Amino acid sequence: MEFRMTSSLPGQHSDLVLWIVLLGRRKSGKSSTGNSILGKEEFATGKKTTMSERHFGSVDGQRVGVVDTPGWSLFSLANPEKWKDADVALISERMVSSIHAIMASTSGVLIVASCSDIMTDRHRLATDFVLFGAPYMAYDIYAMYQVHYLSEQDKGHEAYKGHSLHTVTKFLHKDFLLVLHHIALITIFMPVTLFLRRGLGDFFIGCFLTTELSTPFVSIGKVLIQLGLQDSTLHKINVSTFFTNKFLRTPPSTKTTDISQYV
Numbered sequence: 001m002e003f004r005m006t007s008s009l010p011g012q013h014s015d016l017v018l019w020i021v022l023l024g025r026r027k028s029g030k031s032s033t034g035n036s037i038l039g040k041e042e043f044a045t046g047k048k049t050t051m052s053e054r055h056f057g058s059v060d061g062q063r064v065g066v067v068d069t070p071g072w073s074l075f076s077l078a079n080p081e082k083w084k085d086a087d088v089a090l091i092s093e094r095m096v097s098s099i100h101a102i103m104a105s106t107s108g109v110l111i112v113a114s115c116s117d118i119m120t121d122r123h124r125l126a127t128d129f130v131l132f133g134a135p136y137m138a139y140d141i142y143a144m145y146q147v148h149y150l151s152e153q154d155k156g157h158e159a160y161k162g163h164s165l166h167t168v169t170k171f172l173h174k175d176f177l178l179v180l181h182h183i184a185l186i187t188i189f190m191p192v193t194l195f196l197r198r199g200l201g202d203f204f205i206g207c208f209l210t211t212e213l214s215t216p217f218v219s220i221g222k223v224l225i226q227l228g229l230q231d232s233t234l235h236k237i238n239v240s241t242f243f244t245n246k247f248l249r250t251p252p253s254t255k256t257t258d259i260s261q262y263v
């Protein structure tokens with residue numbers, strides 16, 4: 001491609017410039033190629049190019065302008081500068097939450113599938129996973145607080161120069177229902193499941209755990225939006241899988257038992 005440069009080109013303004021734009025995946029050698037074309041070390045190599053850069057040179061008497069660009073990666077352009085601590089904390093929190101949800105829903109499906117009698121049949125995961133999941137709830141309250149704290153700090157709020165009763169109160173006010181949900185799971189669901197049900201109803205614990213099935217899709221969707229990939233194929237697949245999963249989930253009513261004998 002050819003451009004006739006006017007004022008922005010250093011040197012002779014009337015030179016005909018051959019422009020070369022280097023595009024490609026990360027670490028594919030774009031910056032090195034740019035240096036080879038120009039015959040001098042203008043572009044930094046061996047480290048991530050995060051901003052497009054142009055340099056000029058001459059090849060066989062032909063004036064050339066080389067534009068080096070950030071590499072493409074699976075998720076987005078390699079531009080770590082736009083990642084703030086709050087973004088990193090939020091993505092980490094969502095990833096851990098997805099992993100927990102995948103484990104919870106898999107346990108739920110295993111429990112439900114193994115119970116023929118919905119009241120008396122037992123599966124060890126019904127108690128083991130609840131024991132494992134309770135500490136996660138405590139961790140998640142802390143992780144949500146960290147995300148809140150860092151995002152307010154990024155906005156430059158004076159009160160967020162350090163942790164204080166004020167920052168904790170603000171967080172509790174903002175995420176009240178979520179925190180209440182987590183605390184209820186630790187203080188009500190866990191003791192009931194472990195100590196108060198006399199070994200009955202593992203099937204229902206399984207059903208409860210399968211409700212986590214949609215969480216990974218929601219979390220992955222939010223992460224893709226955060227990465228600016230809301231129009232990507234990956235996001236469309238994620239949304240369609242989410243709805244398919246919602247519609248195809250078999251209702252627990254396919255199993256029957258006369259529960260009057262237990263009450």
Ligand SMILES: Nc1nc2c(ncn2[C@@H]2O[C@H](COP(=O)(O)OP(=O)(O)OP(=O)(O)O)[C@@H](O)[C@H]2O)c(=O)[nH]1
Pocket residue numbers: 025026027028029030031032033044045046047048049050069070071072078
């Ligand atoms: N073996 C080999 N290594 C190369 C070649 N070109 C570049 N490299 C090496 O590959 C690494 C990445 O090269 P860069 O030129 O920085 O790659 P880039 O595409 O600009 O990378 P990003 O800016 O991160 O997208 C460097 O360590 C280079 O020395 C090549 O042709 N052969």
Ligand SMILES: [Mg+2]
Pocket residue numbers: 030031032044045047048049068069
């Ligand atoms: Mg580069």
